[in-house]
Amino acid sequence: MSLLTPLLRSGALTSLFSDEQVVQGMLEFEAALARAQARCGVIPPSAVEPIVTACQFHNIDFPALAAAAANAGNLAIPLVKQLTQKVKTQDADAARYVHWGATSQDAIDTGLVLQLRAALTQTDRDLATLTAILAQQVERYRTTIMPGRTWMQHALPITFGLKLAGTLDALLRWQERLTQLRPRVLVLQLGGAAGTLASLKASGPQVGDALAQTLDLALADTPWHSQRDRLLEVGAWYAGLCGTLAKFANDFSLLMQTEVAEVSEPIAEGRGGSSAMPHKRNPVSCAAILTAAQRTPGLMATLYASQIQQHERALGGWQAEWEVLPELISLAGGVMAQSDYLIRGMQVNTAKMRADLEITHGLIMAEAVTLALAEFIGKADAHHLVEKHCHQAIDRHQSLIKLLQNDPLVSQHLSASTLAQLLDPATALGSSDHFVRQVLARYKEQCHEHSLSN
Structure with missing residues (x-):
């Protein structure tokens, strides 16, 4: 049509x-x-x-x-x-x-x-x-932080x-x-x-x-x-x-x-x-x-x-x-x-x-806390403990950091300042910038090759 x-x-x-x-x-x-x-x-x-x-x-x-x-x-x-x-x-x-x-x-x-x-x-x-x-x-936008989403969730x-x-x-x-x-x-x-x-x-x-x-x-x-x-x-x-x-x-x-x-x-x-x-x-x-x-x-x-x-x-x-x-x-x-x-x-x-990173009251950073705590009590126990506090944060509409700070086992190994750092989204970007730089470098290389071929 x-x-x-x-x-x-x-x-x-x-x-x-x-x-x-x-x-x-x-x-x-x-x-x-x-x-x-x-x-x-x-x-x-x-x-x-x-x-x-x-x-x-x-x-x-x-x-x-x-x-x-x-x-x-x-x-x-x-x-x-x-x-x-x-x-x-x-x-x-x-x-x-x-x-x-x-x-x-x-x-x-x-x-x-x-x-x-x-x-x-x-x-x-x-x-x-x-x-x-x-x-x-x-x-x-290479440094603009946002929530990553899997299965349509944070x-x-x-x-x-x-x-x-x-x-x-x-x-x-x-x-x-x-x-x-x-x-x-x-x-x-x-x-x-x-x-x-x-x-x-x-x-x-x-x-x-x-x-x-x-x-x-x-x-x-x-x-x-x-x-x-x-x-x-x-x-x-x-x-x-x-x-x-x-x-x-x-x-x-x-x-x-x-x-x-x-x-x-x-x-x-x-x-x-x-x-x-x-x-x-x-x-x-x-x-x-x-x-x-x-x-x-x-x-x-x-x-x-x-x-x-x-x-x-x-x-x-x-x-x-x-x-x-x-x-x-x-x-x-x-x-x-x-x-x-x-x-x-x-x-x-x-x-x-x-x-939008904050709407889950810190839950998006739960993995970082789990990995840090795992060095002291093991991965399985750390995952179970942090998962429990995540559920409580959702049920009680509380921030994750307060629940973690009030947990004796967590506070024994992770200080309040350490938890604050672990729950800061800017510290959990992993190799994001490395991947971005690689793609941009490949783009420039391909542009050069394309101009030579034409």
Whole structure:
């Protein structure tokens, strides 16, 4: 539904999979095919210019193309017919050589690969921007103390910088995988009717090599008409990226609950309001990100099911990819755009984070006391004793430190000043800063490597 595109598919990737770009991708294949075949002496050089000139999407009647595709079973068959007629109006002899020796799937698959190349390039830029913004926020909040939460309950103190660094660390891995998958995915499809290129006789390999060079794509060892692992890898990458950013959005929305109020989304006029309740500030970006994440598993299930393709040309599996993969990528583009907006302008209430550490009256620091006491009475006895006082603190609404100070066994080994220090959240951050520094160092290293590769 196009009305929802600004909310769910607002990224730059959506336009790369428009109807116009789908058609243009196939036309670029046809133009490059003519150039490559002329270079190899398969078609006359005079046929190239009329074919290439006609290979522009504005020359195509889209309503007629859509109607004809319903009977043809794919877009390429009626597209080649329209293209041939267009060329024929300029050069009847050149029209004989349109789509020479190729099959519909060659045009459709290679056209898709050209779209994927543009999408992967744009994604690389968007991801670089997103990691840069996130790295700045990691640095900004690297010492901001907040409650860590496990099983949705207070666990131990952490820093907000560490929480953000976990997301940055994952995004850096996705960035590495993106670089690694490009040469595997950006591959020409040219196999002819049954994957043998019999129509081109002995010139098949030569034409394939020339076409790959013309389109600046890798040349596969064999046509991959019914081997779809490359597209599955692309889909899995985008779905995985959505998962990482959705985990962040989910955490963020939980921290944004009224009772927690440690963060909030960027403030903007008319954003996050309610039609009934004027006080509401709803997590709109988080909702959009999580909506996409809810959809990607189903789309990936279709791509996995589409791996089971019949013989040399699929019946249903290949066709199912046509809308599923672009939709998945467009949703992922929206997720990146919403995440950029969210991370760039997020509001962080550092005072509330610190205050929330105190709502359990010191219970969040119980482990530190247990470990210190264990040196004197053993781990099991220390755990049992501190656990008992934690339960009492909850039942009596008392602070843990008062109960511990009044316990003769505890006070025998731990002074009041020692207990105060042990119950200070700032002393229990462990290796948080070390982990943050490692991620930031890796980010800087990867930025350097990325700039060299580009």
